[in-house]
Amino acid sequence: MDNAICVPARMFTQLQQALPPHEGEMEMKYDCDVIVVGGGPVGLFLAAELGMRGVSVQLFDNKSGTCTHPAANANSARTMEHYRRLGIAAEVRSQGLPGDHVTDVAYYTRLSRHQLARLSQPCSSDAVSRAKDYEFLWPTAELPHRCSQLYVEPVLLKAAKRYASTQAHYDSSVQSLEQDEDGVTATVVSTLDGRQTQCRAKYLIGCDGPRSTVRSLMGLHYTGSGGEKREFMGGRMAATYFSAPELNAAVQGGRAWQYWTLNHEQRSLIVSVDGRGGFIINIQLQGDAEPSDHDVGQRIATAIGTNVNIPFTLISSTTWTAGFALVAEKMRQGRIFLAGDSAHLFTPTGGMGYNTGIEDAANLAWKLEALVKGFGGGILADSYEAERKPVAARNTDFARQFADSIGYVRLPKALEDETAEGEAARRSVGAHLNFHGHKEFVIPGVQLGTRYEDSPLVCTEAGSPPPDTANLYLPSGRPGHRAPHVWLKDGSSLYDRFGSGFTLLRLGGGAHQAGADLAGLPQGCPVSEQTIASEEARDLYGADFVLLRPDQHIAWRGNRIDAEFGRALSKSLGLAKP
Numbered sequence: 001m002d003n004a005i006c007v008p009a010r011m012f013t014q015l016q017q018a019l020p021p022h023e024g025e026m027e028m029k030y031d032c033d034v035i036v037v038g039g040g041p042v043g044l045f046l047a048a049e050l051g052m053r054g055v056s057v058q059l060f061d062n063k064s065g066t067c068t069h070p071a072a073n074a075n076s077a078r079t080m081e082h083y084r085r086l087g088i089a090a091e092v093r094s095q096g097l098p099g100d101h102v103t104d105v106a107y108y109t110r111l112s113r114h115q116l117a118r119l120s121q122p123c124s125s126d127a128v129s130r131a132k133d134y135e136f137l138w139p140t141a142e143l144p145h146r147c148s149q150l151y152v153e154p155v156l157l158k159a160a161k162r163y164a165s166t167q168a169h170y171d172s173s174v175q176s177l178e179q180d181e182d183g184v185t186a187t188v189v190s191t192l193d194g195r196q197t198q199c200r201a202k203y204l205i206g207c208d209g210p211r212s213t214v215r216s217l218m219g220l221h222y223t224g225s226g227g228e229k230r231e232f233m234g235g236r237m238a239a240t241y242f243s244a245p246e247l248n249a250a251v252q253g254g255r256a257w258q259y260w261t262l263n264h265e266q267r268s269l270i271v272s273v274d275g276r277g278g279f280i281i282n283i284q285l286q287g288d289a290e291p292s293d294h295d296v297g298q299r300i301a302t303a304i305g306t307n308v309n310i311p312f313t314l315i316s317s318t319t320w321t322a323g324f325a326l327v328a329e330k331m332r333q334g335r336i337f338l339a340g341d342s343a344h345l346f347t348p349t350g351g352m353g354y355n356t357g358i359e360d361a362a363n364l365a366w367k368l369e370a371l372v373k374g375f376g377g378g379i380l381a382d383s384y385e386a387e388r389k390p391v392a393a394r395n396t397d398f399a400r401q402f403a404d405s406i407g408y409v410r411l412p413k414a415l416e417d418e419t420a421e422g423e424a425a426r427r428s429v430g431a432h433l434n435f436h437g438h439k440e441f442v443i444p445g446v447q448l449g450t451r452y453e454d455s456p457l458v459c460t461e462a463g464s465p466p467p468d469t470a471n472l473y474l475p476s477g478r479p480g481h482r483a484p485h486v487w488l489k490d491g492s493s494l495y496d497r498f499g500s501g502f503t504l505l506r507l508g509g510g511a512h513q514a515g516a517d518l519a520g521l522p523q524g525c526p527v528s529e530q531t532i533a534s535e536e537a538r539d540l541y542g543a544d545f546v547l548l549r550p551d552q553h554i555a556w557r558g559n560r561i562d563a564e565f566g567r568a569l570s571k572s573l574g575l576a577k578p
């Protein structure tokens with residue numbers, strides 16, 4: 001770890017003294033623009049994104065480094081688009097399973113016995129080159145990527161460390177906060193020696209996970225449904241990381257990324273972490289007792305099948321609870337915001353907890369930049385909750401539907417019998433699982449269909465938006481929607497033409513209006529212009545001109561740059577009078 005940037009809390013006082021005051025703010029002393037509490041994937045991504053935007057950050061995490069126990073293992077197409085924007089998509093894609101490892105989802109009675117169903121999915125080495133083949137279903141340059149949080153977090157930390165103004169402090173627990181009109185002061189306690197320091201910033205973001213200190217200091221609670229009980233994915237669970245290099249060879253039907261086992265003894269989800277024998281198994285627990293290593297070992301053997309003897313070693317274990325679909329009652333209070341699990345808690349079916357958190361951070365980062373640099377208005381701060389809370393409710397609801405679809409599967413008595421009746425039972429359960437596999441894992445609508453039509457930043461158009469469904473994404477040029485993706489004639493992605501600030505696209509024949517007057521933009525507001533002579537893009541967006549926000553959502557579309565454009569830009573910057 002690079003000490004220039006990852007400093008324990010006890011060194012923080014010297015660091016504070018070394019920080020220069022910000023220009024024009026001599027009367028008010030800030031240690032940084034934004035404090036990020038929590039260095040999980042959401043806090044790290046937010047720190048990197050703010051760093052890229054020239055916003056200074058102090059991040060505090062109470063662990064000693066990035067996570068060591070795998071949890072999230074699915075990176076959505078939208079998350080990968082954000083990583084592409086930060087220039088780290090290729091590096092994230094090179095992590096986790098080897099490039100030639102299939103990312104199938106397979107369902108079994110037990111791994112060495114009967115395969116019930118299998119959803120075939122491409123290897124990561126094919127994902128970039130084959131993105132065009134999947135265009136109908138996944139219109140994006142970045143297909144989903146299966147890779148554990150274990151490997152993603154170090155890439156995010158490295159991305160954050162590219163910016164001198166971003167500093168990450170481990171072994172540092174934020175324990176209290178004070179907010180006033182001008183900023184937020186956090187008290188940070190070193191978990192190594194108990195020493196206390198204070199850090200002051202203009203804004204503070206709680207990315208500190210489900211048991212969020214920030215959320216509880218704000219006096220906020222989750223609302224929604226918790227504690228749902230199901231046969232599987234509804235109740236207390238154990239997640240055990242283990243090594244079994246011989247397991248892949250014993251699996252019926254060849255290796256996969258996820259292996260679900262269903263039999264009358266137990267149900268489990270086993271995920272291949274590195275393709276070389278590192279796996280994580282999730283099993284449902286009965287009662288409150290912590291499972292012993294012996295219990296967990298037996299549960300692994302049961303999932304594999306006791307007809308084979310596969311040696312394995314336990315690495316680490318944790319417990320968690322499935323059955324939540326929770327959203328914080330508020331995602332902002334004054335200068336304090338919540339993002340990621342602190343703001344919403346999922347059952348991990350559909351792989352959406354961390355991915356929703358990455359979208360929160362992408363939504364918030366450019367707004368913080370505009371507020372810190374002074375080119376955005378106060379409505380921007382309000383818009384974060386207005387835009388993201390409905391998405392958190394939408395996504396937790398989708399995840400709950402997937403949990404129901406797998407968690408309530410009824411198993412016929414004869415499921416494992418070597419008889420005609422057993423075969424028929426496996427065929428019928430397999431038919432449901434084939435259907436379920438598509439339902440949970442082929443979800444371009446969930447991943448790409450987020451829209452902010454009701455946002456205070458968006459001039460909503462008349463007419464109906466495309467339906468918001470999980471398994472089908474219908475691109476739309478309506479303000480508030482994610483910018484539709486197009487492959488350009490030279491084979492490149494339209495997304496690579498977008499700037500890191502606002503982007504004005506001149507599409508198709510839109511070039512004929514070159515020279516439109518963009519004078520009068522608020523000082524410091526980054527707007528780049530791109531002429532894209534593609535009629536396909538013009539048709540898809542439905543206008544000659546399109547204004548994109550920094551998070552790649554559409555702010556406005558129209559056929560001329562006129563007063564309406566000015567009003568839309570002003571509204572997107574939170575400057576319009578309500």
Ligand SMILES: Cc1cc2nc3c(=O)[nH]c(=O)nc-3n(C[C@H](O)[C@H](O)[C@H](O)COP(=O)(O)OP(=O)(O)OC[C@H]3O[C@@H](n4cnc5c(N)ncnc54)[C@H](O)[C@@H]3O)c2cc1C
Nearest residue numbers: 038040042062072073074174209340341351352353354355
């Ligand atoms: C079994 C399982 C599988 C999952 N699979 C997926 C998946 O495939 N895809 C997906 O999208 N999601 C998945 N999730 C969910 C995903 O792991 C979480 O949504 C994600 O980790 C949330 O990220 P975060 O950064 O918001 O919070 P966290 O990862 O919880 O990070 C919070 C950080 O804050 C630190 N912290 C806490 N309190 C303080 C404090 N007071 N001061 C300083 N630091 C503090 C913590 O140590 C931690 O490092 C899964 C979860 C589980 C349990």
